[in-house]
Amino acid sequence: PDREGEAIAWHVSRLLGERHYRRVVFHAITKAEVTKAMAAPRALDINLVNAQQARRVLDRVVGWLVSPTLRSLGRDARSAGRVQSVALRLVADREREIARHNAVDYFILEARLARPGSPPPFTARLIAWKGEALGQRLTERAVADRTVDWCRRQEWRVIACDRRDASRHPPPPFSTATVQQAASVRLALSPDATMKLLQQLFEGGHITYHRTDSVSLSPEAVAAARAVIGERFPKAYLPERAVGHTTKAANAQEAHEAIRPTHPETGPAGPGPGPAADLYELIWNRFVACQMTSGRDQLTTIDVACAPGTWNGAAMGVFQAKGKVVLFDGWRRLTGDATEEAKAKRPRKAKPGAATKREAEEEDEFAGELPMLAPGDALDLEDLAASSRTTKPPPRFTQASLIKRLEHDGIGRPSTYAAIMRTIIERQYVQELKRKLHATDLGRRVTEFLVSHYSGSFIDLGYTARLEEDLDRVARGEADWERVVTDAAFAVRDLAKRAGLRGDPLA
Helix, strand or coil: CCHHHHHHHHHHHHHHCCCCCCECCCCCCCHHHHHHHHCCCECCCHHHHHHHHHHHHHHHHHHHHHHHHHHHHCCCCCCCCCCHHHHHHHHHHHHHHHHHCCCCEEEEEEEEEEECCEEEEEEEEEEEECCEECCCCCCCHHHHHHHHHHHHCCCEEEEEEEEEEEEECCCCCECHHHHHHHHHHHHCCCHHHHHHHHHHHHHCCCECCCCCCCCCCCHHHHHHHHHHHHHHCCHHHCCCCCCCCCCCCCCCCCCCCCECECCHHHCCCCCCCCHHHHHHHHHHHHHHHCCCCCEEEEEEEEEEEECCCCECCECCEEEEEEEEEEEECCCHHHHCCCCCCCCCCCCCCCCCCCCCHHHHHHHCCCCCCCCCCCCCCEEEEEEEEEEEEECCCCCCCCHHHHHHHHHHHCCCCCCCHHHHHHHHHHCCCEEEECCEEEECHHHHHHHHHHHHHHCCCCCCHHHHHHHHHHHHHHHCCCCCHHHHHHHHHHHHHHHHHHCCCCCCCCC
C-alpha cells in the first residue's frame, strides 16, 4: 500500500488494458499472507499514484535543471539531485565543522575515595568549584596541579546520595533505516549489501517486506513474538500486555509492517551459514526483544564535598560519582544493552558494536556499582590526580549514521538510502576511509556551488521535509500533484537560469 507499489500496480493495469482491476496487498511471501490478501482485494488508490508520480517527476526535473549548471566545476562534477545533494551537503558541512574545530586542552580531576573500613573504593570527578559548574574550564596544568595539592589536604564528606530505579524499554522492531544501521555496526555490511541480503530473505519467504519506515506489527505478529518468549524464556521476560511502538521517523508513510521473521517459531537460525543467516538472526532477535519485558536498573549519584563549608558556607569543590546496577536485564538478555542505531555514531572496533573506554564513559556515564553511603559520611582520599583531555571535533559520518540523520530529517525513502550512499561515493563526491565518510575536494566544491546558487530550494535541509509534507497532502487527496510539481520545478528553474542554465528543459 505504499506509493511506489500503488504506482506499479497502476502502470500494470494500464498496460493490460482498460478493464476493471483490483489490487491485493501482502507483506510477506507466505501462504497465509497471500491467501489473506486475495480474500480482500481493493480498488487502486489514485491519490497514492499521484504522490509517487509527483516525487518521480520532481527528482528528474531537479536533475535535468541543476546538473548542467555544474559544468563550470569541470567534467568530474557530473550530477546533482534532490536527495543525493542534500546527503552530500551533510557530509561536506561536517567536514567544514571538523576543519574549523580548535582543539582545547583541559584537565579533569578524579579522586579515589572510600569510607573508612568499608572497601572497595570508588572514583568521583570534580564537577563544581567555588559554586560554579566546572565543565571544561580547567585549562591550565599549573592551576590543575595546585588544585590537586590543595584538595589532598582537605576533609571529604558525602553531601548527597540519590538512588533511583530506571526502566529500559525494549527497542522497536527494525525499519529499513534501522536494519541498515544495525547491519553496519554489527556485521560490517554496507547499506547496499544489506538491501541485497534483505531481498534474498524476502524472496525466500523468511522475512516480511523490507522497504518500510514503520515499526508497527500486526496483532498476529505480536502474538507470535509473545509465544516465542513464553516458550524460550522464564515467565518474568513476558510482560502482561503487548508492547506498543511508535514510528519516530519524519514523514513516515507506514504503509508496511516493520521487518520481521515470517516464522519466528522456528528460531533465530537463518537460511544456511553466511551473511544472510547473520542478518536474519539480527532481525529475529530484535523482533522477539521488542515484545519482552523492560529492563530495570538502579542508578546512583553520589556528591562528595571537598573542604565542606569553606566557600560561602558550601564546599569549595564538589566531586561526583555515578553508578549503575542491573536489577533485571529484560530484553537485554537477548540483544545486549544498547541498540545498534544508538551505536551507529561509534567507530567500529575489533568487537562488533563495542565502544572505546572513553566513548563508553561519555555515552553511558552511569557505570559500575557504588557503595551504600549517606549524607554526612566521612570519606578517606586514597588518590587524587589531574589528567589531560582534548576537546574533540564532531565525528565524521559513517554510512550508518548518515542514514540515521537522513531518516530523522525526513530526507529520502527507505528504498533509496542505499542508492544515495552508492551515488555520492561513485561520483567521488565522498570517500569512505576506515568506514568514515570524507567529503572530497570535488564534493566540497559541488556543495559550495549548490548552496550559493540554490539557497532556499532543494539544497536546504528543510526543503525536503516541506516537500514531503506536500506529497503527503497529495497522497491524502488534499493537494493537486501537478500544482505541487509545477510550483517546485519552476522555482528551481529560475535559480538554475541564474546559475548558468542554457535553454529551458521545461518549455
